[in-house]
Amino acid sequence: MATTHGGEILIILILALLSKAISIRARHQIINDPSSSINPSFCFSWRLGVEVNNVLPWSTVPIHCLQYIEDYMIHGQYEQDLELIMEQALKYMNGIVLYGDGMDAWVIDVDDTCLSNVFYYKSKRYGCDPYDPVAFRAWALKGWCTAIPSVLDLFNKLIDQGFKLILLTGRDQDIFHQVTIQNLHNQGFIGYERLIMRSAAYKGESGVKYKSSMRKQLEDEGYRIWGNLGDQWSDLQGYSSGNRTFKLPNPMYFVP
Amino acid sequence: MATTHGGEILIILILALLSKAISIRARHQIINDPSSSINPSFCFSWRLGVEVNNVLPWSTVPIHCLQYIEDYMIHGQYEQDLELIMEQALKYMNGIVLYGDGMDAWVIDVDDTCLSNVFYYKSKRYGCDPYDPVAFRAWALKGWCTAIPSVLDLFNKLIDQGFKLILLTGRDQDIFHQVTIQNLHNQGFIGYERLIMRSAAYKGESGVKYKSSMRKQLEDEGYRIWGNLGDQWSDLQGYSSGNRTFKLPNPMYFVP
Numbered sequence: 001m002a003t004t005h006g007g008e009i010l011i012i013l014i015l016a017l018l019s020k021a022i023s024i025r026a027r028h029q030i031i032n033d034p035s036s037s038i039n040p041s042f043c044f045s046w047r048l049g050v051e052v053n054n055v056l057p058w059s060t061v062p063i064h065c066l067q068y069i070e071d072y073m074i075h076g077q078y079e080q081d082l083e084l085i086m087e088q089a090l091k092y093m094n095g096i097v098l099y100g101d102g103m104d105a106w107v108i109d110v111d112d113t114c115l116s117n118v119f120y121y122k123s124k125r126y127g128c129d130p131y132d133p134v135a136f137r138a139w140a141l142k143g144w145c146t147a148i149p150s151v152l153d154l155f156n157k158l159i160d161q162g163f164k165l166i167l168l169t170g171r172d173q174d175i176f177h178q179v180t181i182q183n184l185h186n187q188g189f190i191g192y193e194r195l196i197m198r199s200a201a202y203k204g205e206s207g208v209k210y211k212s213s214m215r216k217q218l219e220d221e222g223y224r225i226w227g228n229l230g231d232q233w234s235d236l237q238g239y240s241s242g243n244r245t246f247k248l249p250n251p252m253y254f255v256p
Numbered sequence: 257m258a259t260t261h262g263g264e265i266l267i268i269l270i271l272a273l274l275s276k277a278i279s280i281r282a283r284h285q286i287i288n289d290p291s292s293s294i295n296p297s298f299c300f301s302w303r304l305g306v307e308v309n310n311v312l313p314w315s316t317v318p319i320h321c322l323q324y325i326e327d328y329m330i331h332g333q334y335e336q337d338l339e340l341i342m343e344q345a346l347k348y349m350n351g352i353v354l355y356g357d358g359m360d361a362w363v364i365d366v367d368d369t370c371l372s373n374v375f376y377y378k379s380k381r382y383g384c385d386p387y388d389p390v391a392f393r394a395w396a397l398k399g400w401c402t403a404i405p406s407v408l409d410l411f412n413k414l415i416d417q418g419f420k421l422i423l424l425t426g427r428d429q430d431i432f433h434q435v436t437i438q439n440l441h442n443q444g445f446i447g448y449e450r451l452i453m454r455s456a457a458y459k460g461e462s463g464v465k466y467k468s469s470m471r472k473q474l475e476d477e478g479y480r481i482w483g484n485l486g487d488q489w490s491d492l493q494g495y496s497s498g499n500r501t502f503k504l505p506n507p508m509y510f511v512p
Contacts, residue, residue: 041333045340052307052503054341077297084301085310247308 043068047251053233058254061127069126069251073118079150081249086150089227089246090157096226098162105193105223106158107215107242109230110169110180112250114155114189115145127252140171143179147187151229151248155189163226164193168214168235170207170255173197207255212238299324303507309489314510317383325382325507329374335406337505342406345483345502346413352482354418361449361479362414363471363498365486366425366436368506370411370445371401383508396427399435403443407485407504411445419482420449424470424491426463426511429453463511468494 043065049055061069072078098104111117120139121127158165167189171180177197184195202210211234215225219240228235228242231250236242299321305311317325328334354360367373376395377383414421423445427436433453440451458466467490471481475496484491484498487506492498 041336042340044333045337048304048307048337048505049340049344051304054344054502077300080297081301081304084298084305088305088310088312246310249304 047072050251050254051247051249056233056254057256060130061125061251063128066125066128069128070122072251073121073126078249082148082150085246085248086154089154089229092227092244093154093158093161093163099224100162102164103222103224104162105164105166105218105225106227106229107166107168107218107225108151108155108192108228109232109235110167110171110184110195111140111145112148112231112252113229113235113248114148114151114167115183115187116148117145118252119144119146121252131253137175140176141179143183143186145183145187147189152188154229155192158227159191164223165191166218166223167192167195168211169195169197170210171197172203173199207232207234208238211235212240215240215242303328306507306510307503307505312489312510313512316386317381317507319384322381322384325384326378328507329377329382334505338404338406341502341504342410345410345485348483348500349410349414349417349419355480356418358420359478359480360418361420361422361474361481362483362485363422363424363474363481364407364411364448364484365488365491366423366427366440366451367396367401368404368487368508369485369491369504370404370407370423371439371443372404373401374508375400375402377508380508387509393431396432397435399439399442401439401443403445408444410485411448414483415447420479421447422474422479423448423451424467425451425453426466427453428459429455463488463490464494467491468496471496471498 043062046055046062046065047069050058096104108114117136117139120136124132124135155165167184169180180197181195184190184192196214198205198210202213215228216239218225225240225242226244228245229248230236230245231248232255233247234255236245236247299318302311302318302321303325306314352360364370373392373395376392380388380391411421423440425436436453437451440446440448452470454461454466458469471484472495474481481496481498482500484501485504486492486501487504488511489503490511492501492503
C-alpha cells in the first residue's frame with residue numbers, strides 16, 4: 001500500500017507539473033506562436049507591416065493584437081529593438097568625418113523617440129483605443145514622460161562627438177513649449193542646439209510637410225543633416241530627410 | 257500489485273507526455289521566445305532592423321540567426337507577412353480611379369517579388385553564406401524559380417483592373433533575358449506590359465540609381481506609377497518611386 005500511495009502522490013505531483021508546463025506553453029503560444037489558433041501570426045505581420053510603412057494609414061491597433069503589443073512593449077523586445085537601432089546609428093556616427101564648423105547636425109523627434117509615452121498608452125490599451133487628443137494633452141502637460149535610455153545614450157554621444165542636435169517635434173508650441181523643455185531637461189536631454197515646435201503657421205499641416213519645411217529651413221541656414229531619428233515615417237519622409245534616417249519602432253499609433 | 261503496476265505504467269505515460277510537452281516548448285522557445293538563453297530576440301531585432309532599412313549595408317545573416325530565419329522563411333510566417341502586404345496593396349488598388357488611357361502603371365520587381373529564390377537560398381543557409389554570383393547565375397539560368405502565390409494573385413488582379421504592369425529587374429539582360437521571360441511565363445506571370453532588364457549601360461550601377469532612371473523614363477513616356485512593389489529598399493528608394501510603395505520581406509540578402 002505504501003508503494004501504491006507513493007505512486008499516487010507521484011502521479012499527482014507529475015500531473016501538477018504537466019499542467020504547469022502546458023499552461024506556460026499555452027500562454028507562450030498566444031504571444032508567440034504563428035500556429036496558435038488565435039492567430040497571433042497576424043499580429044506579427046501587422047506589426048511588420050506598420051513598421052515598414054506598408055500598412056497605412058491606420059487609426060487603432062487591432063483589438064486581438066492587444067496582448068501581443070502589450071507583451072512587445074513591456075517585456076523587453078521593444079527595448080532590444082531600440083538598442084539594435086541605436087547601435088547602427090552609433091556605428092554610422094563613428095564613420096562620419098565632421099566638417100567641424102558647427103553645422104554638422106542630427107534631427108531628432110521628441111515623442112516616443114527621446115521621451116516615452118508608453119505609460120500613457122497603457123491606459124489606452126497600447127493603441128487599441130482611438131487617439132484621444134484631450135487625454136494626451138493632459139498627459140503631456142504633466143511633464144512625466146520618461147527618457148528612452150538607449151536614445152538618451154546616443155544623444156549624449158552625438159553631443160560629445162560635436163554634432164548639433166535639433167529636436168523637431170509636432171507638439172504645439174503654444175501649449176507645450178515650457179513643459180516640453182522641462183520634461184526634456186528633467187530626463188537628461190541637455191545640451192541640444194534647438195527645440196523646434198509646431199507654430200501656429202503649421203497647425204493642421206501633416207507631419208511630413210511640417211517637418212520637411214523645418215528641415216529645409218535648417219539646410220538653408222547651412223546645417224548638414226547627417227542623421228534623422230523618429231518613430232514615425234512622417235518624421236523621415238518628404239524632403240531634406242537627412243543623409244541617413246533611423247525608424248524607431250512604434251506599433252501604438254500612426255501620425256500622418 | 258495490480259494497482260501499483262497500473263500506477264507505474266501511468267507514471268511512465270505521464271513522464272513521456274511531460275517530456276514531449278517540455279521538448280515542444282523548448283523548441284518553441286528557441287525560435288520565438290525573447291527570454292530564451294540563446295537570445296533569439298536579437299534575431300527578431302535584426303530582422304526588423306533589416307526590413308525597416310535601419311541595418312545597412314549588410315552582407316550575410318548573422319550565423320546564430322540561421323535557425324530563426326529558416327523557420328521564418330519556411331514555416332509560414334513569411335507567407336503570412338506577404339499576404340498582409342498584398343491585402344494592403346489590393347485595398348489601395350481598389351481605391352484608385354484609373355485614367356484609363358493605358359498609362360496607369362505599377363512597377364514590380366522580379367526576384368523574390370514575383371519569383372522566389374528561397375529554394376536556392378536554402379543551399380546558402382538562408383543568407384548566412386556570402387553572396388555567390390557564380391552559383392546564383394547557375395541557379396537563375398535553370399529557370400526553376402517558383403511564383404510567390406500572393407504576388408501572382410495581385411499581379412492578375414492588377415491586370416484585370418486595367419493597370420499596365422512593368423516588371424523591373426536588376427538581372428543582366430545579356431545573360432538572363434530569355435530564361436527570365438520563360439520562367440515568368442511558366443509560373444503564370446502572363447500579360448504584363450514590359451520587362452525591363454539591366455542593359456550594359458547600367459552594369460555596375462547601384463539598384464537605386466538604375467531603377468530610378470528606368471522609372472523616370474517610364475514617367476517621361478507618360479506612365480503614372482501608382483504602385484511599386486519590391487523586396488529591396490533599392491527597388492523603392494531614389495526618385496520616381498511611385499505614388500505608393502510596398503516593401504516585401506527579405507531577410508536573406510541585401511541589394512544596395
